[in-house]
Amino acid sequence: MTTPQGELLPGTRRALLHRIAVAQTEGRAPSLVAAVVRNGRAVWHGARTSVDGHGPDENVQYRIGSITKTFTAVLVLRLRDEGVLDLGDPVEKHLPGTGTGEATIAELLAHTAGLAAESPEPWWERTPGSLRPELADVLGEQPFRHPVGRRFHYSNPGYTVLGALVEQLRGAPWEDVLRREVLEPLGLDRTSARPRAPHAGGWAVHPWADALLPEPVQDLGRMAPAGQLWSTTADLARFAAFLVNGDDRVLSAESLAEMRTPAAPPGVADVAAGYAYCLGLEIRHQEGRTLVGHTGSLPGFLANLTISVADDVAAVVLANCTSGPLLSAVGADLVRIVAEAEPRIPAPWRPLREVDPAVLELAGQWYWGTSGFGLRLTADGLVSLEPLSGNGRRSRFRSNGDGTWTGLEGYYAGELLRPVRRPDGSLSHLDLGSFVFTRQPYEEGAPVPGGVDSEGWRGIG
Template sequence: MTTSQDELLPGTRRALAHRIAVAQSEGRAPSLVAAVVRDGRTVWHGARTSADGHGPDENRPDRNTQYRIGSITKTFTAVLVLRLRDEGVLDLADPLEKHLPGTGAGEATVAALLSHTGGLAAESPAPWWERTPGTLRPELGDVLGEEPRRHPAGRRFHYSNPGYTLLGALVEEVRGAPWADVLRREVLEPLELNRTSVRPSPPYADGWAVHPWADVMLPEPAQDLGRMAPAGQLWSTTGDLARFAVFLARGDDRVLSARSLREMRTPAAPPEAADVASGYAYGLGLEVRRWGERLVVGHTGSLPGFLASLSIGLEDDVAAVVLANCTSGPQPATVGADLVRIVAEAEPRMPGPWRPMREADPAVLELAGPWYWGTQGFGLRLTADGLLALEPLTGGGRRSRFRANGDGTWTGLEGYYAGEVLSAVRRADGSVDHLDLGSFVFTRRPYDEDASVPGGVDPEGWRGIG
């Protein structure tokens, strides 16, 4: 993936540089690096350090400097699990016990672990796993403890680091190889993420704790997490994570299809009340956040000494990576969302040219136009990508796009009608009587007396008040 600093306007580059400068200064971070991706290309990279103006330029971190990325590791682990599903090795509805017996948490499904609804504890038993060697927890039982559950499986969203440890162990059990080796072979190498690794490789940033009430610092230990590695072990760079962002947005059939990645970023966990208020949801290894009017997917990460965020604005085709080497201070998720917003608002995405379809099936074209569900009007449009789009003619209402099934029926892709089947019910002479959408009847006229309307149509027809 190529990189060019000249693809953004000078004013946009200045605004991006200003935003990370404020974040590094006000967040009191020893260093903060960021990158922006647009249209599948890295178009900007920036860095601010406490040594700015006080040392040689070669001391400044760049797109190849490694930082620890914490829980962004979970997204990599989720990709490995979805690969197993796509190969038919497992089903997301499978209980963990089917593939990894004897854990004590086997009733949780694979999907529940991916979406943090398995009911497991947020952390492993003491001592604090992020600041102690992984050798203290050599077995899964050491990670889960005697009482691994905090809630009934599948009932609520409860973020769980041990849950992703179990997913890493699942990958190892099925593949017959260590999680790190599987990750390198199946994800890092195909995507050319050559600066992403389980252990730091120079050049890399040291992790620091900044005193909350004084401008002094304390080095943080960088522990090997052992069994907990699939939940937060990885080190990476803004350059590599920019490539990973492109993959998460577009897919790569060598690793995971665009369709499976759409599934990963679709909210799967029932959010808590506080999450609803903050616009937060969780998919299968990806966070979904609403920042103002913009929907951003990705993941955040933190370990003692490091903060990280990967943010993707899909509608704008803009992504941002933010990494810092401090335990607390800057807010990478907020900064990342701001970088996406700056580019999206300063240089709005240019829509592609409208192009007509190459050919249209007359039987499908016949369905286009206005339809009525009772008295509510809808428009059914045949789009150039071969989908049917159903939208209310006025005001709010249920809408969805539909994909052809190849047998004359269509399946909903989103919203209320996701997974529901749309079909045209025809009369004996072949003409369309009505549309059936999950048993709802859509007719060409409101309560069309010539169509098969459940409950029938009053024979006296429409009338005023007598």
């Protein structure tokens, strides 16, 4: 079944429905639901089910597993933006006695704190959280598997610690803080820590027979911040739009852009797969497209949230089976189908409202040694420096209001671009993190480090 489809063309809607139908059939999922978001709103919902006449709609809850971690990360970033903590702070500064040593908040967010992937036995996803009432029960006697900060190692206990940090600094249970600070402001009325009807039941599908086994539903207790939540495609569609555009009542677009920036060094296998981890979000490079989001799984359920910021398209896919369809591939395909069939229409070009002559003077061609670069003013008030060859270091720069500019990305992220003027006020060169950019390659009279040969350019003769 499908709900009203908004602006998508009939051919696109059919391609989306075909993709989830194949996923549900080949993955042998009792049910599979999906949504697509474009321009900040849901434009398509679809569902496939093994029960005739009983297809779940966009308001039926499924368990979303580790997508919960993204919600927890939002709570931590809110504390940072309020000045309550710094991401570089050791966790012990705010939550003493955890046994996490010098691991920082950022390292926990990025899974680089060296903590174990799972809590000590028994298997936490299929046993009640009451078996692990304290953080010490979650972390165990030997919580570390790797040196702090050295490598990416996914850790469920790490996000349990982050949830405890939120509780400590807010003075309230994680669940209450999440509802008050994120769910209610964003209107996520069907996202909750415990299932609320209507909700799907979780199933295991026999690997060698078309037979089902119901999975137990456990309250994860202390480990709730790592994977407790239930949600719907409608709510996660709204959450996806928030992760792109921000909402100043919850978290700014700038902070969300930071969350989408890789923060963990990928392993060799991850590099080959085009995968990295950010602050509560995963990022993948697939078929020329950059995708951010998160996957989730708990016994009986699979979940995926995939966003292409460049295409302004996101997809949500939920299923009620322990294993089966690869939802990360389904989500990526849903995004690709829309992005390719109905490419984003760019906003109209608009000129600058005002032109500062001192900034306009910076525009044009520059040389770093013999490498040519072009500096362009953009309508959003930034300047962009790009290699003329198309290959090499490039970055946009934001004005600091004092004539200098700070790099926003790539090699020059955080580096200072400073126009240098001669005593008579004329523009001499650009200093970019000690690199000298001149109007001509190794320009005579310019302060090029090491000097410029006085005889100038010449042939071999």
